[in-house]
Amino acid sequence: MTLQLDALSVLAPDGTALFAPLSLTVQPGEVASVTGPSGIGKSTLLAAVGGHLEPGFRLCGAVRLGGRDLGGLPAERRGIGMMFQEAVLFPHLSVADNLAFGLAPRHRGRRARRGAVAAALEQAGLAGFGPRDPATLSGGQRARAALMRTLLAEPRAVLLDEPFSGLDPERRDAIRRFAFDTIRAAGIPALLVTHDAEDVRAACGPVLALSRATDPTGGP
Amino acid sequence: MKTLILAALAALGLAPGPAAADDWEATRAAARGQTVYFHAWGGDERTNAFLDWVGERAEAAHGVTLRHVKLGDTAEAVSRVLAEKAAGRDSGGSVDLIWINGPNFQAMKEQGLLMGPFSEDLPNARWLDLSPGSANVADFTVPVEGMESPWRLAKFVFTYDTARIAAPPAGMAGWPDWAAAHPGRITHPDPANFMGATFLKQALAELAPEGTDLSVPPTEESYAAATAPLWAWYDALRPNLWRGGEAFPANQFAQRQLMNDGEIDLGMSFDPASAAAAIRDGLLPETVRVHVPEAGSIGNVSFVAIPYNAAHAEGAKVVANLLLDPQVQAHMQDIDVLGSFSVLDPAKLDPGARAAFAALPADPALPELADLGPVLPEPAPQWMTRLTADWQQRYAQ
């Protein structure tokens, strides 16, 4: 399935466009990178694609996934996974329950669902971490758990909002590799927002630099 | 004319014919399963407990559930019925039975807020002295006329702590000197409260000039003439009262609490047994005794009445009748229960009932019926209204 952004831009509540309209096609298994100066609206771009725009912000252009226009669909029906900078795990659930929360409903039966979660934990090098409190995990472990949770939901695309920037430099490389390998193996398009050149290089996909909108009203 | 009717009614009550008996059976049948909301002043634990006990008997013997709605002031129930009448709720009212007396009874009777006459048709009314002049047929000089049923005798008495203060003087006239000998140790409830007003009435009954008729409502002149000695007396008394006569306990129970706390040495009550009861309950020192002025004291009878729109009038009648049951009355007079003197006429009781009364326990703080002296009748209600207002005007600022 292909993720397509078509002349996409976001209007702030006052009507100004955050960045110049951008178009991009991400193929399955590909990780596209979006870079740009801080404050330009990289995170807002991801929010627009994922359906999480703050009230008042408006989207121009179109987001298509597998050719289907996602405009108007609520976030939970877009099938787009999302990873934040500090992996947001639900603090009241154990690590395994966090993953189970994500696990797609087509897995039925207690045993099957537990098995799927355990396998995902093992794949992420977190075997035996299931009953743990997420607050006791290291940054890298949290990032991997969050990625597995995202993928267990079987999304048709993934958005990554600077997911590696909060990690120790030593661990960053390994986790990045793990993330990109896993996404490629899943065969889904991914959109990465970052200001780290290493991230862009490791992603090996199309690169797009956001730039300020020249005409705030959005042209003729 | 009125006495004639009363006598006739009394005769009817004494000898219920077969028709009346049938009526009563019908009432009992209708009462079964009813819940009677009994609006009664709830400030006394022992009275509340006694009413709970009556409720159990009503449930067991008649299938009537008794709910005691505890009032801070009987006026609350009166205003409730008034409000219902104003709103046109002429049946299914929320008050089934009220413990009522004097001005409240007069107010409800005059405004047609009561159901009846019923009380003299109650089977147990045959144990009552309903002859003219009996305390059971005139409530604060207002003719009862069957609109309320008696249940307990009230007689104004003083209580004092023999360990701390000399006995009150034999007549009210001696009070200013007595108070001067014990400054700050004597007080009375706020006259806005019934007991405080009764204290003023007791003094008025003794101090009013010879020939004053308190049983008729006062005129401007008769009021001024009758109360002039009272106010002179009170002006002499007041400076030596507790708090210099600037503040007063809200009611007799607040006063009893002050007595138990040692702040004052005098109490008053409408229940001659209350001191003995309070001592047993740890609420007064063992050294407290009862005092009645030589000339006697004001007395009256507590009644129950049924509002005109009561939802469960039959149940209410069953409860009113149960309250007059000799066994219930003897239980009530038991000092270990309530200790209130019975309203039944000892001369009319059968030997079994008489024996039950004779077997009741004695207590050093409990006066005999004979010690209580004559009963002074309650003045006409207008006296109390005017006395209270006048006192407020003179001393409340």
Added chain:
Amino acid sequence: MTSAHVLRAVSGAAILAGLGLPVLLGLGHGLAAAFGHFPAIGAHGPGLQPWRDLMAMPGIGRAAALALWTGLAATGLSLVLALGLVAWVQGRDRLRALRLLLAPLLAAPHAAIAIGLAFVLAPSGWIARALAPLAGWDRPPDIATTGDPLGLALILGLVAKELPFLVLVLAGALTQIPVRAHMAAGRSLGYGRAAVWLWLLLPQLWPLIRLPVLVVLAFSVSVVDMALILGPSAPPTLPVMIARLNADPDLQVLLPASAGGVLQLGLLLCAFAALWALARAAGATGRALLRRGARLQGADRALALPVLASAGTALAAVLALAGLLAWSVAFSWRWPDLFPAELTLRHWQATGRWGDTALASGLIALAATGLALVAAVAWLESADRLGRPAADRWLTALIHVPLLLPQLSFLTGLSGLMIRAPLPPLAAVIWGHWLFVFPYLMIALKGPWTALDPRLGRSAAALGAGPWRRLWRVKLPVLLAPLATAAAVGFAVSIAQYLPTLFLGGGRVETLTTEAVALASGSDRRVAAVHAVLQALLPWGVFLAALAVPAVLHRNRRGLGGAA
């Protein structure tokens, strides 16, 4: 999105109809009756007779002045003491400890504190008994230490209750301003701690605490239960006088009573104006002194005064609660004994005496709190879904209306309306409690709810969870601790309600509070103490549960530990 709109419409309508409408109707009815229009009792206005009747009542002027004086003095004193206390206690941890220390007083209902305090302060009370051997008193001194003509005992009682509340409010407000930075900056310029508080922090805090201070003032000027127990009696304060008029058998008295309710409202407006003028004057004086550069280093020592006074007040309140406990197990306890001569458990064993009442109190509180919780969550959630601010300005204003109006000013009218349209008493009482439970619960819940990390919801949405699943599985569990705390606040508010039960229950509904207040007027201090102790225990129990349940459920969840 339609479900969000429905949720918002339903919760908004329920709040508006349940809260705004009755207050408005009650107020309107009271106003009409004050000017002689009350068709249900045959009065057709307009006319000024109710006002003439009201003004003719003995002691009315003094009663009004007393209400104004006690209310203003109690609020001012509570505020000064709370500020002094918070200024003295440095650091967040110590502030938390202070709040924890004061929490039991905050949760104890006014009536309970008042009943206990009446015993502690009385001429034959605990303090006098402790002094008796030293002073050589063989009988209690004949001095009015409660029910004193100036209302000092009432003021102390009010301060004991409002001080913990204002400390809580101040602690919350302090987190919103950079205290440490300003303190460091001020002190490096040579200002003393107290001066930094006066010149820098207080002016920033004032706008944040003004509304709660007004709530305290409104409560203090209009309080009935506490004034009945601790206040003067001849004449009493205006609210007590009006409450008594409402119980008069003569329904016509409802007209001057309604006028009294309006007078009460006018009195409160005067109090607000006085506070506003005082705050302005204090601000201007402060700025003038600031311009003169007064360092006020010596003032730090003066902080000891409010701290000592606060400690004294708290001690009196603790003694009050201890006295209640002692009375509840006393058989006989007379002057000059410091402790009961004879103990008994029979007042507790007489469960028939208090069991039903306690149960009724608990059920009413649970029902009112439950309804308030559902309404609050429905409103906040619908706001989230529609992307509106969590509390629209009109809602914030609306929920403060019942707290800023004297209860008497609209309850008199409401009970008048109920003559015509009687509700089942229990339902009316639950609703009357809800009027006050919902605002406090909403105030307690709003902050934590809006502070919830929005990425939690987004993560769940990105995983395919719809809005209801996000609410049930993510938001509510994560917010369990603040939800439990808010519910406990609501429960405590309900337990403490006096007038709504009295006015809307029509004598058919008894709660621990109405019973305790009724019993406090005399009959038996020991039974009154049992009720008052229960009255304090119920909210304490619920607060403990509110702390314990999230702590147990989330015992292995560090991320939810100290966060709430």
